[in-house]
Amino acid sequence: MKTILVPTDFSSHATNAVMYAASLAGLLNAKVILFHSYHVPVAISEYSVILMAEPAIDQNTLDELQLLEKRVKEIAGNIPVETIIREDLLLDGIRAVVKEKEVDLLVLGTLGAKGLEEVLIGSHSAYILENVDCPVLIIPACASQKKLEKIIYATDFQFNDFRYINQLIDLARPSQAQIIITHISTHKKQDEELMAWFKEIAEPNIAYPFISFKSFTGDQVLDELCHAIKFLEADMVCMATARRSFFEKILHGSLTKKMAYHCEVPLLAFHLEESKKLYPV
Template identity: 30%
Template sequence: MKSILLPTDFSDNAWNATQYAVELFKDEECVFHLLNTYTPAIANSRFMAATLDAGNLENGARAFSENGLKEVVKRIQKNYRNPKHHFKTLSSFCLLTEEIKEVVEKEEIDLVVTGTKGASGLEEVFMGSNTVRIIKSVKNCPVLAVPQHFRYVAPSEVAFATDFNRFYTESELIPLIELANTFNAVIRIVYVQYEIKSLTEIQQFNLSMLRKYLSDVEHYVHTVSELNSVSKTLEMFVNELDIHLLAMLHYQHSYMERMTREPVVKRMAFHTQIPLLVIPELGMSAPYRHKREQEMSVSK
Protein backbone atom coordinates (compact mmCIF):
# COMPACT_ATOMS: atom_id res chain seq x y z
CA MET A 1 0.00 0.00 0.00
CA LYS A 2 1.44 3.35 -1.04
CA SER A 3 1.71 6.23 1.41
CA ILE A 4 1.13 9.60 -0.23
CA LEU A 5 1.54 12.92 1.57
CA LEU A 6 -0.74 15.78 0.47
CA PRO A 7 0.13 19.12 2.09
CA THR A 8 -2.81 21.51 1.78
CA ASP A 9 -3.63 25.10 2.63
CA PHE A 10 -7.25 24.60 1.47
CA SER A 11 -6.68 26.68 -1.68
CA ASP A 12 -7.93 25.81 -5.17
CA ASN A 13 -4.31 25.19 -6.05
CA ALA A 14 -3.95 22.56 -3.31
CA TRP A 15 -7.27 20.95 -4.23
CA ASN A 16 -6.13 20.60 -7.85
CA ALA A 17 -3.00 18.74 -6.68
CA THR A 18 -5.16 16.52 -4.47
CA GLN A 19 -7.41 15.66 -7.42
CA TYR A 20 -4.37 14.82 -9.52
CA ALA A 21 -2.97 12.49 -6.84
CA VAL A 22 -6.29 10.69 -6.35
CA GLU A 23 -6.62 10.18 -10.13
CA LEU A 24 -2.98 9.14 -10.54
CA PHE A 25 -3.34 6.34 -7.99
CA LYS A 26 -6.96 5.39 -8.65
CA ASP A 27 -6.06 1.75 -9.32
CA GLU A 28 -3.73 1.33 -6.31
CA GLU A 29 -4.24 0.77 -2.61
CA CYS A 30 -3.15 4.01 -0.98
CA VAL A 31 -3.14 5.86 2.29
CA PHE A 32 -3.34 9.60 1.68
CA HIS A 33 -1.96 11.70 4.52
CA LEU A 34 -3.53 15.16 4.35
CA LEU A 35 -1.40 17.70 6.17
CA ASN A 36 -2.14 21.26 7.14
CA THR A 37 0.27 23.33 9.20
CA TYR A 38 -0.61 26.57 10.93
CA THR A 39 1.33 29.29 12.68
CA PRO A 40 -1.11 31.83 14.17
CA ALA A 41 -0.18 35.42 13.45
CA ILE A 42 1.00 37.11 16.62
CA ALA A 43 0.42 40.85 16.74
CA ASN A 44 3.67 42.69 17.22
CA SER A 45 2.25 45.95 18.51
CA ARG A 46 3.20 46.70 22.10
CA PHE A 47 -0.21 48.32 22.56
CA MET A 48 -1.94 45.00 21.90
CA ALA A 49 0.33 42.88 24.07
CA ALA A 50 -1.76 43.28 27.19
CA THR A 51 -4.96 41.99 25.61
CA LEU A 52 -3.45 39.31 23.39
CA ASP A 53 -4.38 35.75 24.31
CA ALA A 54 -1.93 33.51 22.46
CA GLY A 55 -3.73 30.37 23.64
CA ASN A 56 -7.02 31.46 22.07
CA LEU A 57 -5.25 32.35 18.85
CA GLU A 58 -3.67 28.91 18.65
CA ASN A 59 -6.90 27.11 19.54
CA GLY A 60 -8.76 29.02 16.86
CA ALA A 61 -6.11 28.25 14.27
CA ARG A 62 -6.10 24.57 15.24
CA ALA A 63 -9.88 24.32 14.97
CA PHE A 64 -9.83 25.99 11.56
CA SER A 65 -7.09 23.58 10.41
CA GLU A 66 -8.80 20.43 11.71
CA ASN A 67 -12.19 21.39 10.27
CA GLY A 68 -10.61 22.28 6.96
CA LEU A 69 -8.98 18.85 6.71
CA LYS A 70 -12.29 17.11 7.49
CA GLU A 71 -13.96 19.09 4.70
CA VAL A 72 -11.23 18.11 2.23
CA VAL A 73 -11.70 14.41 3.04
CA LYS A 74 -15.49 14.76 2.63
CA ARG A 75 -14.97 16.47 -0.71
CA ILE A 76 -12.66 13.72 -1.93
CA GLN A 77 -15.02 10.96 -0.85
CA LYS A 78 -17.96 12.74 -2.47
CA ASN A 79 -16.21 13.19 -5.82
CA TYR A 80 -14.07 10.03 -5.86
CA ARG A 81 -15.66 6.99 -4.29
CA ASN A 82 -12.69 4.64 -4.24
CA PRO A 83 -12.56 1.73 -1.73
CA LYS A 84 -8.82 1.40 -2.38
CA HIS A 85 -8.14 4.82 -0.93
CA HIS A 86 -7.84 5.57 2.77
CA PHE A 87 -7.28 8.93 4.43
CA LYS A 88 -5.51 10.25 7.49
CA THR A 89 -5.40 13.88 8.55
CA LEU A 90 -2.74 15.77 10.44
CA SER A 91 -3.08 19.31 11.74
CA SER A 92 0.19 20.66 13.10
CA PHE A 93 1.41 23.84 14.75
CA CYS A 94 4.69 23.84 12.88
CA LEU A 95 6.55 25.18 9.87
CA LEU A 96 5.46 23.39 6.71
CA THR A 97 8.83 22.02 5.58
CA GLU A 98 9.81 20.84 9.06
CA GLU A 99 6.54 18.95 9.49
CA ILE A 100 6.78 17.40 6.02
CA LYS A 101 10.25 16.07 6.77
CA GLU A 102 9.01 14.55 10.03
CA VAL A 103 5.93 12.95 8.44
CA VAL A 104 7.98 11.54 5.54
CA GLU A 105 10.20 9.73 8.05
CA LYS A 106 7.51 8.65 10.49
CA GLU A 107 4.97 7.39 7.94
CA GLU A 108 7.49 6.09 5.37
CA ILE A 109 5.98 8.31 2.70
CA ASP A 110 6.52 7.20 -0.91
CA LEU A 111 5.63 10.49 -2.56
CA VAL A 112 4.81 14.08 -1.61
CA VAL A 113 2.28 15.70 -3.96
CA THR A 114 1.98 19.47 -3.75
CA GLY A 115 0.34 22.19 -5.78
CA THR A 116 2.61 24.79 -7.29
CA LYS A 117 1.68 28.36 -7.96
CA GLY A 118 3.97 31.17 -9.01
CA ALA A 119 4.08 34.29 -6.90
CA SER A 120 3.07 37.62 -8.35
CA GLY A 121 5.35 39.53 -10.67
CA LEU A 122 8.64 38.19 -11.94
CA GLU A 123 8.84 35.36 -9.39
CA GLU A 124 5.94 33.71 -11.19
CA VAL A 125 8.42 32.44 -13.76
CA PHE A 126 9.31 29.23 -11.96
CA MET A 127 7.13 27.90 -9.17
CA GLY A 128 5.85 28.93 -5.79
CA SER A 129 8.35 29.53 -3.00
CA ASN A 130 6.74 26.88 -0.76
CA THR A 131 7.20 24.25 -3.49
CA VAL A 132 10.86 25.15 -3.94
CA ARG A 133 11.42 24.98 -0.18
CA ILE A 134 9.79 21.54 -0.02
CA ILE A 135 11.93 20.24 -2.90
CA LYS A 136 15.11 21.57 -1.32
CA SER A 137 14.35 20.32 2.19
CA VAL A 138 12.94 16.81 1.55
CA LYS A 139 16.01 14.66 1.03
CA ASN A 140 14.67 11.10 1.03
CA CYS A 141 11.36 11.17 -0.84
CA PRO A 142 10.28 12.26 -4.34
CA VAL A 143 8.16 15.38 -4.68
CA LEU A 144 5.53 15.78 -7.39
CA ALA A 145 4.63 19.42 -8.07
CA VAL A 146 1.32 19.90 -9.88
CA PRO A 147 0.62 23.26 -11.61
CA GLN A 148 -2.46 25.09 -10.46
CA HIS A 149 -4.36 24.85 -13.74
CA PHE A 150 -3.20 21.42 -14.93
CA ARG A 151 -5.97 18.88 -15.36
CA TYR A 152 -5.19 15.21 -14.92
CA VAL A 153 -3.94 13.29 -17.94
CA ALA A 154 -2.59 9.74 -17.58
CA PRO A 155 1.18 10.22 -17.95
CA SER A 156 1.89 8.04 -20.97
CA GLU A 157 4.66 10.38 -22.19
CA VAL A 158 7.28 11.13 -19.53
CA ALA A 159 10.47 13.16 -20.00
CA PHE A 160 13.50 12.49 -17.80
CA ALA A 161 15.96 15.38 -17.98
CA THR A 162 19.61 14.59 -17.23
CA ASP A 163 23.12 15.46 -18.37
CA PHE A 164 24.60 11.98 -17.68
CA ASN A 165 27.29 13.49 -15.44
CA ARG A 166 26.17 11.59 -12.37
CA PHE A 167 25.91 7.86 -11.68
CA TYR A 168 22.36 6.73 -10.89
CA THR A 169 21.39 4.06 -8.41
CA GLU A 170 18.40 1.87 -9.13
CA SER A 171 16.77 2.99 -5.87
CA GLU A 172 16.71 6.57 -7.17
CA LEU A 173 15.00 5.52 -10.38
CA ILE A 174 12.28 3.43 -8.71
CA PRO A 175 9.67 6.25 -8.83
CA LEU A 176 10.30 6.73 -12.55
CA ILE A 177 10.23 3.00 -13.33
CA GLU A 178 7.07 2.42 -11.28
CA LEU A 179 5.36 5.30 -13.06
CA ALA A 180 6.30 3.91 -16.47
CA ASN A 181 5.14 0.41 -15.57
CA THR A 182 1.84 1.61 -14.11
CA PHE A 183 0.86 3.70 -17.14
CA ASN A 184 2.74 1.80 -19.83
CA ALA A 185 4.52 5.08 -20.40
CA VAL A 186 7.28 5.97 -22.82
CA ILE A 187 10.26 7.60 -21.11
CA ARG A 188 12.07 10.20 -23.17
CA ILE A 189 15.52 10.84 -21.75
CA VAL A 190 16.40 14.41 -22.68
CA TYR A 191 19.94 15.77 -22.59
CA VAL A 192 20.35 19.54 -22.98
CA GLN A 193 23.64 20.07 -24.79
CA TYR A 194 25.39 23.38 -24.20
CA GLU A 195 27.78 22.86 -27.10
CA ILE A 196 27.98 20.22 -29.81
CA LYS A 197 30.43 17.57 -28.68
CA SER A 198 30.55 13.85 -27.96
CA LEU A 199 29.70 12.43 -24.56
CA THR A 200 32.64 11.84 -22.24
CA GLU A 201 33.47 8.31 -21.12
CA ILE A 202 31.77 8.98 -17.78
CA GLN A 203 28.64 10.27 -19.50
CA GLN A 204 28.58 7.26 -21.84
CA PHE A 205 28.92 4.87 -18.90
CA ASN A 206 26.14 6.61 -16.93
CA LEU A 207 23.90 6.56 -20.00
CA SER A 208 24.51 2.83 -20.48
CA MET A 209 23.63 2.15 -16.82
CA LEU A 210 20.49 4.28 -17.13
CA ARG A 211 19.40 2.32 -20.20
CA LYS A 212 20.12 -0.91 -18.34
CA TYR A 213 17.82 0.13 -15.47
CA LEU A 214 15.15 1.10 -18.02
CA SER A 215 15.60 -2.06 -20.12
CA ASP A 216 12.03 -3.21 -19.46
CA VAL A 217 10.58 0.23 -20.26
CA GLU A 218 10.14 1.73 -23.72
CA HIS A 219 12.55 4.65 -23.78
CA TYR A 220 14.37 6.96 -26.17
CA VAL A 221 17.30 9.34 -25.85
CA HIS A 222 16.95 12.90 -27.16
CA THR A 223 19.81 15.37 -27.38
CA VAL A 224 18.71 18.98 -27.76
CA SER A 225 20.70 22.18 -28.05
CA GLU A 226 20.30 24.72 -25.29
CA LEU A 227 18.06 27.67 -26.12
CA ASN A 228 18.94 30.58 -23.84
CA SER A 229 18.53 28.48 -20.67
CA VAL A 230 17.88 24.96 -19.42
CA SER A 231 14.35 25.86 -18.36
CA LYS A 232 13.43 27.38 -21.72
CA THR A 233 14.90 24.41 -23.59
CA LEU A 234 12.98 21.87 -21.51
CA GLU A 235 9.79 23.90 -21.90
CA MET A 236 10.17 23.77 -25.69
CA PHE A 237 10.88 20.02 -25.60
CA VAL A 238 7.86 19.34 -23.39
CA ASN A 239 5.55 21.33 -25.65
CA GLU A 240 6.78 19.86 -28.94
CA LEU A 241 6.51 16.24 -27.82
CA ASP A 242 3.31 16.69 -25.80
CA ILE A 243 4.95 15.43 -22.61
CA HIS A 244 2.58 14.75 -19.67
CA LEU A 245 5.14 14.75 -16.87
CA LEU A 246 8.72 15.97 -16.48
CA ALA A 247 11.08 14.15 -14.10
CA MET A 248 14.57 14.98 -12.93
CA LEU A 249 17.00 14.13 -10.18
CA HIS A 250 17.89 16.84 -7.68
CA TYR A 251 21.54 16.94 -6.67
CA GLN A 252 24.42 19.39 -6.74
CA HIS A 253 24.86 20.87 -10.25
CA SER A 254 21.74 19.08 -11.51
CA TYR A 255 19.30 20.65 -13.97
CA MET A 256 16.86 21.14 -11.10
CA GLU A 257 19.37 23.07 -9.00
CA ARG A 258 20.45 25.15 -11.98
CA MET A 259 16.87 26.02 -12.89
CA THR A 260 16.12 27.32 -9.39
CA ARG A 261 19.24 29.49 -9.61
CA GLU A 262 18.89 30.79 -13.16
CA PRO A 263 18.66 34.58 -13.42
CA VAL A 264 15.08 35.81 -13.54
CA VAL A 265 15.57 37.18 -17.05
CA LYS A 266 16.46 33.72 -18.34
CA ARG A 267 13.53 32.09 -16.59
CA MET A 268 10.86 34.61 -17.55
CA ALA A 269 9.31 32.47 -20.27
CA PHE A 270 9.25 29.30 -18.21
CA HIS A 271 6.16 28.32 -16.29
CA THR A 272 5.62 24.92 -14.75
CA GLN A 273 2.85 23.88 -17.12
CA ILE A 274 2.99 20.13 -16.50
CA PRO A 275 3.61 18.11 -13.33
CA LEU A 276 7.24 18.00 -12.26
CA LEU A 277 8.57 14.92 -10.45
CA VAL A 278 11.69 15.78 -8.48
CA ILE A 279 13.66 12.76 -7.29
CA PRO A 280 16.15 13.48 -4.48
CA GLU A 281 19.69 12.17 -4.33
CA LEU A 282 18.84 9.02 -2.40
CA GLY A 283 21.73 6.70 -3.10
CA MET A 284 21.18 3.87 -0.67
CA SER A 285 20.42 6.14 2.29
CA ALA A 286 16.69 5.66 2.78
CA PRO A 287 16.04 2.37 4.62
CA TYR A 288 12.46 1.89 3.45
CA ARG A 289 13.66 2.32 -0.13
CA HIS A 290 15.43 -1.03 0.25
CA LYS A 291 12.04 -2.66 0.79
CA ARG A 292 10.69 -1.11 -2.41
CA GLU A 293 13.76 -2.18 -4.34
CA GLN A 294 13.48 -5.73 -3.03
CA GLU A 295 9.79 -5.86 -3.96
CA MET A 296 10.66 -4.81 -7.49
CA SER A 297 13.40 -7.44 -7.72
CA VAL A 298 11.04 -10.18 -6.56
CA SER A 299 8.38 -9.14 -9.06
CA LYS A 300 10.76 -9.31 -12.03
Protein backbone atom coordinates in the same frame (compact mmCIF):
# COMPACT_ATOMS: atom_id res chain seq x y z
CA MET B 1 5.36 4.77 -3.96
CA LYS B 2 2.91 3.57 -1.32
CA THR B 3 2.38 6.68 0.81
CA ILE B 4 1.62 10.11 -0.67
CA LEU B 5 1.54 13.24 1.49
CA VAL B 6 -0.43 16.30 0.36
CA PRO B 7 -0.34 19.46 2.48
CA THR B 8 -3.39 21.67 2.07
CA ASP B 9 -4.56 25.11 3.13
CA PHE B 10 -7.86 24.53 1.26
CA SER B 11 -6.94 27.05 -1.46
CA SER B 12 -7.80 26.24 -5.07
CA HIS B 13 -4.23 25.37 -6.05
CA ALA B 14 -3.78 23.14 -2.99
CA THR B 15 -7.07 21.37 -3.71
CA ASN B 16 -5.96 20.84 -7.31
CA ALA B 17 -2.82 19.14 -5.98
CA VAL B 18 -4.97 16.92 -3.75
CA MET B 19 -7.07 15.85 -6.73
CA TYR B 20 -3.94 15.13 -8.80
CA ALA B 21 -2.50 13.10 -5.92
CA ALA B 22 -5.77 11.18 -5.65
CA SER B 23 -5.51 10.17 -9.32
CA LEU B 24 -1.96 8.92 -8.77
CA ALA B 25 -2.94 7.10 -5.60
CA GLY B 26 -5.72 5.30 -7.43
CA LEU B 27 -3.26 4.09 -10.08
CA LEU B 28 -0.63 3.09 -7.53
CA ASN B 29 -3.01 1.77 -4.87
CA ALA B 30 -1.24 4.13 -2.48
CA LYS B 31 -2.29 5.68 0.80
CA VAL B 32 -2.99 9.44 0.83
CA ILE B 33 -2.25 11.60 3.85
CA LEU B 34 -3.95 15.01 3.88
CA PHE B 35 -2.01 17.40 6.09
CA HIS B 36 -3.07 20.79 7.44
CA SER B 37 -0.83 22.84 9.69
CA TYR B 38 -1.51 26.01 11.58
CA HIS B 39 0.74 28.31 13.55
CA VAL B 40 -0.29 30.49 16.45
CA PRO B 41 1.63 33.77 16.19
CA VAL B 42 3.16 35.28 19.31
CA ALA B 43 4.21 38.76 20.30
CA ILE B 44 7.36 39.03 22.39
CA SER B 45 7.57 42.08 24.63
CA GLU B 46 10.09 43.11 27.23
CA TYR B 47 8.01 41.39 29.88
CA SER B 48 6.23 38.41 28.38
CA VAL B 49 5.32 36.19 25.43
CA ILE B 50 1.72 36.70 24.37
CA LEU B 51 -0.36 34.41 22.14
CA MET B 52 -1.94 36.53 19.42
CA ALA B 53 -4.76 34.15 18.54
CA GLU B 54 -6.54 31.03 19.66
CA PRO B 55 -5.53 27.74 17.97
CA ALA B 56 -6.97 27.67 14.47
CA ILE B 57 -8.69 24.27 14.65
CA ASP B 58 -12.38 24.87 14.17
CA GLN B 59 -15.32 23.01 12.73
CA ASN B 60 -14.78 24.57 9.29
CA THR B 61 -11.27 23.10 9.14
CA LEU B 62 -12.53 19.66 10.11
CA ASP B 63 -15.35 19.92 7.58
CA GLU B 64 -12.93 20.95 4.81
CA LEU B 65 -10.68 17.98 5.51
CA GLN B 66 -13.63 15.62 5.60
CA LEU B 67 -14.81 16.94 2.24
CA LEU B 68 -11.34 16.51 0.72
CA GLU B 69 -11.15 12.97 2.07
CA LYS B 70 -14.49 12.18 0.44
CA ARG B 71 -13.36 13.64 -2.90
CA VAL B 72 -10.09 11.67 -2.79
CA LYS B 73 -12.03 8.41 -2.31
CA GLU B 74 -14.41 9.31 -5.13
CA ILE B 75 -11.44 9.69 -7.48
CA ALA B 76 -9.11 6.97 -6.18
CA GLY B 77 -11.54 4.33 -5.02
CA ASN B 78 -11.09 2.27 -1.90
CA ILE B 79 -7.67 3.47 -0.79
CA PRO B 80 -6.60 4.44 2.74
CA VAL B 81 -6.90 8.18 3.45
CA GLU B 82 -5.56 9.72 6.64
CA THR B 83 -5.97 13.31 7.80
CA ILE B 84 -3.51 15.06 10.08
CA ILE B 85 -3.89 18.48 11.68
CA ARG B 86 -0.91 19.83 13.55
CA GLU B 87 0.11 23.08 15.22
CA ASP B 88 3.48 23.62 13.58
CA LEU B 89 5.31 25.65 11.00
CA LEU B 90 4.53 24.29 7.55
CA LEU B 91 8.00 22.94 6.72
CA ASP B 92 8.61 21.53 10.21
CA GLY B 93 5.24 19.79 10.12
CA ILE B 94 5.85 18.33 6.68
CA ARG B 95 9.30 17.06 7.60
CA ALA B 96 7.95 15.44 10.76
CA VAL B 97 5.12 13.66 8.91
CA VAL B 98 7.48 12.53 6.13
CA LYS B 99 9.65 10.85 8.75
CA GLU B 100 6.88 9.48 10.99
CA LYS B 101 4.76 8.06 8.16
CA GLU B 102 7.63 6.99 5.87
CA VAL B 103 6.26 9.12 3.05
CA ASP B 104 7.36 8.11 -0.45
CA LEU B 105 6.11 11.18 -2.32
CA LEU B 106 5.23 14.75 -1.32
CA VAL B 107 2.74 16.52 -3.61
CA LEU B 108 2.59 20.34 -3.54
CA GLY B 109 0.40 22.81 -5.39
CA THR B 110 1.65 26.05 -6.92
CA LEU B 111 0.21 29.51 -6.57
CA GLY B 112 -1.68 31.34 -9.28
CA ALA B 113 -1.43 31.45 -13.04
CA LYS B 114 2.34 31.93 -13.09
CA GLY B 115 2.79 28.24 -12.50
CA LEU B 116 6.32 27.13 -11.72
CA GLU B 117 7.50 30.72 -11.31
CA GLU B 118 5.57 30.79 -8.03
CA VAL B 119 6.94 27.39 -7.03
CA LEU B 120 10.59 27.93 -7.65
CA ILE B 121 11.26 31.45 -6.43
CA GLY B 122 10.13 33.12 -3.24
CA SER B 123 7.38 30.75 -2.14
CA HIS B 124 6.73 28.16 0.54
CA SER B 125 6.88 25.47 -2.12
CA ALA B 126 10.42 26.43 -3.14
CA TYR B 127 11.62 26.28 0.44
CA ILE B 128 9.92 22.95 1.05
CA LEU B 129 11.31 21.50 -2.19
CA GLU B 130 14.83 22.30 -1.03
CA ASN B 131 14.44 21.02 2.52
CA VAL B 132 12.64 17.67 2.47
CA ASP B 133 14.23 14.27 1.91
CA CYS B 134 11.59 12.49 -0.18
CA PRO B 135 10.73 13.07 -3.87
CA VAL B 136 8.57 16.16 -4.44
CA LEU B 137 5.92 16.48 -7.14
CA ILE B 138 4.96 20.08 -7.94
CA ILE B 139 1.47 20.51 -9.42
CA PRO B 140 0.85 23.82 -11.23
CA ALA B 141 -2.51 25.43 -10.60
CA CYS B 142 -3.72 24.75 -14.13
CA ALA B 143 -2.67 21.08 -14.26
CA SER B 144 -5.44 18.56 -14.81
CA GLN B 145 -5.71 14.97 -13.65
CA LYS B 146 -5.25 13.52 -17.11
CA LYS B 147 -3.67 10.18 -17.87
CA LEU B 148 0.11 10.10 -17.87
CA GLU B 149 1.29 9.22 -21.36
CA LYS B 150 4.73 10.81 -21.73
CA ILE B 151 7.23 11.60 -18.99
CA ILE B 152 10.56 13.32 -19.56
CA TYR B 153 13.45 12.29 -17.33
CA ALA B 154 16.06 15.02 -17.79
CA THR B 155 19.50 13.61 -17.09
CA ASP B 156 22.98 15.02 -16.83
CA PHE B 157 24.32 11.48 -16.32
CA GLN B 158 24.29 11.17 -12.55
CA PHE B 159 25.56 8.10 -10.73
CA ASN B 160 22.13 7.52 -9.16
CA ASP B 161 20.09 8.02 -12.34
CA PHE B 162 19.15 4.35 -12.67
CA ARG B 163 17.82 4.31 -9.10
CA TYR B 164 15.54 7.27 -9.79
CA ILE B 165 14.51 6.05 -13.23
CA ASN B 166 13.37 2.80 -11.66
CA GLN B 167 11.37 4.74 -9.08
CA LEU B 168 9.83 6.69 -11.93
CA ILE B 169 8.94 3.41 -13.65
CA ASP B 170 6.78 2.53 -10.63
CA LEU B 171 4.85 5.73 -11.32
CA ALA B 172 4.65 5.15 -15.07
CA ARG B 173 3.87 1.43 -15.21
CA PRO B 174 0.13 1.48 -14.25
CA SER B 175 -0.70 3.68 -17.25
CA GLN B 176 2.12 2.29 -19.42
CA ALA B 177 3.43 5.82 -19.82
CA GLN B 178 6.42 6.33 -22.07
CA ILE B 179 9.54 7.53 -20.29
CA ILE B 180 11.78 9.65 -22.51
CA ILE B 181 15.28 9.95 -21.10
CA THR B 182 16.49 13.32 -22.30
CA HIS B 183 19.82 15.08 -22.18
CA ILE B 184 20.51 18.67 -23.14
CA SER B 185 23.95 19.66 -24.38
CA THR B 186 25.55 22.71 -25.94
CA HIS B 187 27.81 20.50 -28.09
CA LYS B 188 26.06 18.35 -30.69
CA LYS B 189 28.82 15.77 -31.27
CA GLN B 190 29.49 15.32 -27.57
CA ASP B 191 25.74 15.14 -26.91
CA GLU B 192 25.21 12.33 -29.40
CA GLU B 193 28.19 10.34 -28.13
CA LEU B 194 27.17 10.71 -24.50
CA MET B 195 23.56 9.73 -25.10
CA ALA B 196 24.62 6.68 -27.11
CA TRP B 197 26.96 5.69 -24.28
CA PHE B 198 24.30 6.26 -21.63
CA LYS B 199 21.72 4.26 -23.58
CA GLU B 200 24.15 1.35 -23.87
CA ILE B 201 24.72 1.14 -20.12
CA ALA B 202 21.13 2.06 -19.20
CA GLU B 203 19.21 -0.59 -21.11
CA PRO B 204 20.54 -3.59 -19.10
CA ASN B 205 19.65 -1.74 -15.86
CA ILE B 206 16.08 -0.75 -16.74
CA ALA B 207 13.34 -3.39 -16.93
CA TYR B 208 10.60 -1.41 -18.67
CA PRO B 209 9.57 -1.68 -22.32
CA PHE B 210 8.38 1.90 -22.80
CA ILE B 211 11.74 3.68 -22.56
CA SER B 212 13.26 5.86 -25.25
CA PHE B 213 16.24 8.20 -25.45
CA LYS B 214 16.29 11.66 -26.99
CA SER B 215 19.03 14.26 -27.04
CA PHE B 216 18.65 17.97 -27.67
CA THR B 217 21.35 20.49 -28.48
CA GLY B 218 21.18 24.22 -27.94
CA ASP B 219 23.19 27.18 -26.73
CA GLN B 220 20.91 27.64 -23.70
CA VAL B 221 20.28 24.43 -21.78
CA LEU B 222 17.18 25.69 -19.99
CA ASP B 223 15.64 27.08 -23.17
CA GLU B 224 16.21 23.74 -24.84
CA LEU B 225 14.60 21.86 -21.94
CA CYS B 226 11.46 23.96 -22.36
CA HIS B 227 11.55 23.22 -26.07
CA ALA B 228 11.85 19.49 -25.32
CA ILE B 229 8.78 19.59 -23.07
CA LYS B 230 6.75 21.24 -25.80
CA PHE B 231 8.16 19.18 -28.68
CA LEU B 232 7.62 15.85 -26.92
CA GLU B 233 4.21 16.90 -25.55
CA ALA B 234 5.26 15.69 -22.11
CA ASP B 235 2.76 15.30 -19.28
CA MET B 236 5.45 15.49 -16.59
CA VAL B 237 9.12 16.42 -16.35
CA CYS B 238 11.46 14.80 -13.82
CA MET B 239 14.90 15.77 -12.59
CA ALA B 240 17.42 14.24 -10.19
CA THR B 241 19.59 17.00 -8.89
CA ALA B 242 21.47 18.28 -5.89
CA ARG B 243 19.36 20.84 -4.10
CA ARG B 244 21.70 23.80 -4.15
CA SER B 245 22.91 23.29 -7.70
CA PHE B 246 19.28 23.06 -8.82
CA PHE B 247 18.43 26.46 -7.41
CA GLU B 248 21.64 27.99 -8.74
CA LYS B 249 20.63 26.84 -12.23
CA ILE B 250 17.19 28.34 -11.77
CA LEU B 251 18.47 31.71 -10.63
CA HIS B 252 21.18 31.96 -13.26
CA GLY B 253 19.11 30.59 -16.11
CA SER B 254 15.76 32.34 -15.56
CA LEU B 255 14.05 28.96 -15.62
CA THR B 256 11.00 30.43 -13.92
CA LYS B 257 9.88 32.54 -16.88
CA LYS B 258 10.56 29.75 -19.35
CA MET B 259 8.80 27.03 -17.35
CA ALA B 260 5.83 29.30 -16.67
CA TYR B 261 4.93 28.92 -20.35
CA HIS B 262 4.50 25.20 -19.66
CA CYS B 263 2.50 25.73 -16.48
CA GLU B 264 0.36 22.67 -17.14
CA VAL B 265 3.32 20.30 -16.73
CA PRO B 266 4.02 18.94 -13.23
CA LEU B 267 7.63 18.74 -12.07
CA LEU B 268 8.96 15.73 -10.13
CA ALA B 269 12.22 16.31 -8.25
CA PHE B 270 14.42 13.52 -6.89
CA HIS B 271 17.04 14.78 -4.43
CA LEU B 272 20.70 13.91 -4.87
CA GLU B 273 22.79 14.15 -1.73
CA GLU B 274 25.65 15.19 -3.95
CA SER B 275 26.24 15.60 -7.66
CA LYS B 276 28.27 12.60 -8.82
CA LYS B 277 28.37 12.16 -12.56
CA LEU B 278 28.98 8.92 -14.36
CA TYR B 279 30.90 10.74 -17.05
CA PRO B 280 32.63 14.15 -17.05
CA VAL B 281 30.39 16.48 -19.07
